[in-house]
Every structure is written in C-alpha cells, then in structure tokens.
Amino acid sequence: MTGKTAGTGADKGAGWMRPDPADDGSRMLFGGDWTVDGASALDRTLKDFSGAGHGKIAFDLSAVSRLDSAGAWMLFRAAHRLSGGGTPVEFVNVSEQHRPLLEIVGKLDDVAVPKADRANALVRFLARVGEGAFDFGKKGLELLNFVGLVAVAFGRSAIRPNRLRPNALITQIERTGLDALPIVGLLSFLVGVVLAYLMSDQLRKFGAEVFTVNLVGLSMFREVAVLITAIVVAGRSGSAFTAQIGTMKVNEEIDAMGTLGLDPVEVLVLPRVLALMITLPFLAFFADIMGVLGGGVMTVLALDLSPSQFVTALKGAVDIDDFVVGLVKAPVHAYIIAIVGCYEGLKVQRTAESVGHQTTVSVVESVFLVIVATALFSIFFSILGV
Missing domain, CATH: 3.30.750.24 (STAS domain)
Structure with missing residues (x-):
C-alpha cells in the first residue's frame, strides 16, 4: 500500500x-x-x-x-x-x-469511474444505424407535420385570397426565377455539350453515332434538364430560404410576427412555395432549350451534321409526351425544395452557427428528396408506359 x-x-x-x-x-x-x-x-x-x-x-x-x-x-x-x-x-x-x-x-x-466501452465495432455500428433510423423517422414525421401546416395555410388563402401578399410573391418570383436564368442556362448548355460528346464518342465504336441526337433529346427533355435545374435551385434558392428565415429567427423577427398576430407560415413560407412552384417549370423549360442547344452544337461539330439535319432528327426522336413528362416533375420538385428550405429555416436556433448548419442540411435534404422523387416518377411513368 x-x-x-x-x-x-x-x-x-x-x-x-x-x-x-x-x-x-x-x-x-x-x-x-x-x-x-x-x-x-x-x-x-x-x-x-x-x-x-x-x-x-x-x-x-x-x-x-x-x-x-x-x-x-x-x-x-x-x-x-x-x-x-x-x-x-x-x-x-x-x-x-x-x-x-x-x-x-x-x-x-x-x-463511479467510467468503464471502458467493451462493445465491439459491429455492435457500435448497429447502434449508430439504429439511432440514425430513429432520427430519420422522427425527422420525416416533423416534415410531414410541416407539410400539413402549409396545406392549411394554402386552404385559408384559397378561401380568402386577400390573405396572399402579392408584393412578396412577385419579389420571390424575381429572385428564384429571373435571377436564376443565367446559371441554369449556362449549366444546362454545358451538360448538353458533355452528353453529346460522350454519347457520340461511344456510339461511334458501333457505327451508331446517328442515334446521338435521340439520346440527347430524350435525356434532356425527360430527366436531365429538370433534375439539373432542381439541384441548382436547391443549392441557390432553397439555401437562401433557410438562411433568410433562419436569420429572422435569430433576430427574433418571427417572434415579433407572433406578437402581432401574424402567421409565419402564411407570411414567410407561402409566398416562397408558390413562387418556386411557378418559376421552376419555366426554368426547366429554359434548361430544356439550352441543353438541347448545347447538345446540338456538339453533335453538329462531332458528326458533321448540319443544323437542319439535327433539328429534323430531333423531331423524329422526341415527341410532346417526352417534353410533358419532364415538365410535370418541375412543380413537385419546387414544392419539395421550398418546403424543406423553409422548414429548416424555422428550425434554426438563436445562434449564427445554427444558421449555417441548417442551411447545409437544407441543401442535402432537398437534393436527396428530389432525386428520390425523380426515381419514383421514372417508375411511375414506366408502369404507365409513357
């Protein structure tokens, strides 16, 4: 001793x-x-x-x-x-x-003196997976509850249109639509160029490079253009929604709205959701045009086609159904992005660090849910034979 x-x-x-x-x-x-x-x-x-x-x-x-x-x-x-x-x-x-x-x-x-964690790596991994599953389920229920709140606000505004704020709606349309045209157009054009180059390069090995026009048109109209647009909007407008609403919460402006008898969902969320659902289909249409234009430029250069030949081949490769299939997804993607962005903004705590964290979470969740929605749409249209 x-x-x-x-x-x-x-x-x-x-x-x-x-x-x-x-x-x-x-x-x-x-x-x-x-x-x-x-x-x-x-x-x-x-x-x-x-x-x-x-x-x-x-x-x-x-x-x-x-x-x-x-x-x-x-x-x-x-x-x-x-x-x-x-x-x-x-x-x-x-x-x-x-x-x-x-x-x-x-x-x-x-x-008591803490005992060493004797659980092996597999047990710890399973514990983390289980904890993540519970957190995922809880987050899903909270998001579903927020969707219900927004639906109630939509219903009140439909019954009494004077509750809508046209100035806020127009401002959000400008920010989420007109201001996003340059980046969406440029990115779609470049994606069209890349797709046309890769497809023509691979199909040339089989002597089927003429089908490059078909693949570029179908992929851009049905999937790529609207998906790229949604991802860009999620990173641009969805994150902005979270940061704006989160900063207002940090500054206690949302609490002040409650004191004045105003509903934050009706004042802040509804104009953003409606604006994005209006602008995203137009952005997707613009992305279709720019993506096909980029693919056309690359196809003309790579396959020695004339512009008129490309247009003729494109008409024979795609029809109005392919165009509609892509645009139908746009409002759904817009709703997802706006709902997630506003929801995460309202979850911000009263710290600057929380604003940054929730903004990051907002973008990740929006992109994930948009891709899931795209997969579900593909399965649905496949079942319908569209």
Whole structure:
C-alpha cells in the first residue's frame, strides 16, 4: 500500500489523508478541509493511493472539519475505483454534519469511474444505424407535420385570397426565377455539350453515332434538364430560404410576427412555395432549350451534321409526351425544395452557427428528396408506359 499526506501543518485547514499509525494500514485517516479550494491537490493524492495489499479499507472521516460536494465526490470516486479493483471501501466515523451530503453524493451514478466501452465495432455500428433510423423517422414525421401546416395555410388563402401578399410573391418570383436564368442556362448548355460528346464518342465504336441526337433529346427533355435545374435551385434558392428565415429567427423577427398576430407560415413560407412552384417549370423549360442547344452544337461539330439535319432528327426522336413528362416533375420538385428550405429555416436556433448548419442540411435534404422523387416518377411513368 502507498499513502501520501495531502497538505502540511503550514497549510491551515488544508485537507489531508494518511494511514492510521495504530492500524496495519487498512484504515486511512482524513482530516482538514475537503472543499473545492484544495480540490486539485487532494485529487492527485487520492489518485496516487492504490490500497494494494488489503482486503478492505476504511475511510475514517472523524477529523474532517469542512466538506463540500467537490470533496465528497472525490472521496466516492476513489472508493469506487478501489472497489472496482477488488478492495472494498467503507466510510466510518462520519459526523452528523457531513452525513447528509455524503448520502446525496453517494446516490449519484456519475461518481463511479467510467468503464471502458467493451462493445465491439459491429455492435457500435448497429447502434449508430439504429439511432440514425430513429432520427430519420422522427425527422420525416416533423416534415410531414410541416407539410400539413402549409396545406392549411394554402386552404385559408384559397378561401380568402386577400390573405396572399402579392408584393412578396412577385419579389420571390424575381429572385428564384429571373435571377436564376443565367446559371441554369449556362449549366444546362454545358451538360448538353458533355452528353453529346460522350454519347457520340461511344456510339461511334458501333457505327451508331446517328442515334446521338435521340439520346440527347430524350435525356434532356425527360430527366436531365429538370433534375439539373432542381439541384441548382436547391443549392441557390432553397439555401437562401433557410438562411433568410433562419436569420429572422435569430433576430427574433418571427417572434415579433407572433406578437402581432401574424402567421409565419402564411407570411414567410407561402409566398416562397408558390413562387418556386411557378418559376421552376419555366426554368426547366429554359434548361430544356439550352441543353438541347448545347447538345446540338456538339453533335453538329462531332458528326458533321448540319443544323437542319439535327433539328429534323430531333423531331423524329422526341415527341410532346417526352417534353410533358419532364415538365410535370418541375412543380413537385419546387414544392419539395421550398418546403424543406423553409422548414429548416424555422428550425434554426438563436445562434449564427445554427444558421449555417441548417442551411447545409437544407441543401442535402432537398437534393436527396428530389432525386428520390425523380426515381419514383421514372417508375411511375414506366408502369404507365409513357
């Protein structure tokens, strides 16, 4: 057994511990002030005490003059450590003044020395998967509840159109539609160029490069143009919705709306949802035109076709159904993006860090749900044979 004395005679009232000289070392005497003021030195002394060589040790607190929760916590932590190593500890000669505090601290679970996590990697992985599944389900229910709130706001506005705010709606149409035309057009044009180049390069190996026009037209009209547009809008407008509403929540503007009797869903969410559902189909149409234009330029250059030949081949490859299939998805994608962006904005806490976090979450969730919706649409149209 090793034992050290904490404090010296010069340290008036300082806590100390030492073996009982009248005993064989199975009793430790404690005295002085066991308070937070000397916690650092006392804690080091207790950690150095191993208690080895004894079946049982008694902590004699008869000489303790002052004891607070920090001192009691250190004593119980040392007792738990020794007990865990096979040396039980008993507290003896506790004064009536200190007994209530020791009883309270002794009932706390966190005084015990933490045990190492013995779970293997597979168990930890499964635990994390299960936790993620529960969080995913909870998030889905909350988002579904928010969809219901927005539906109620739509219903109220349909019954009483004067509740709509045309100025806010027009402003959001400009921000989400007109201001997004350059980036959507440029990106769609470049995607069309890349698709045409890759398809013509691969089909040339089989002598079927003439079908490049078919693939470019079908892919752009049915899937690629509207999906690229939705992803761009999710990163541009969806994140803006979250940041704008989140900043208003940080500045307590949303609380002020409630004080004035205004519904934040009706004032902030509804104009954004309606504006995006109006503008995204037009953006998708613009993306169709720019994507086919980019694919046409690349096809003309790669296959030595004339522009009139490309247009003729495009007419024979696609019809109005392919065009409609793509545009039908646009309002659904717009609804998803706007709902998620506004929902995450209203979830922002009153910190700048929360605004950034929820904005990131908003973009990730929007893109994920848009891709899921695209897959479901593909299955649905396949079943219908469209």
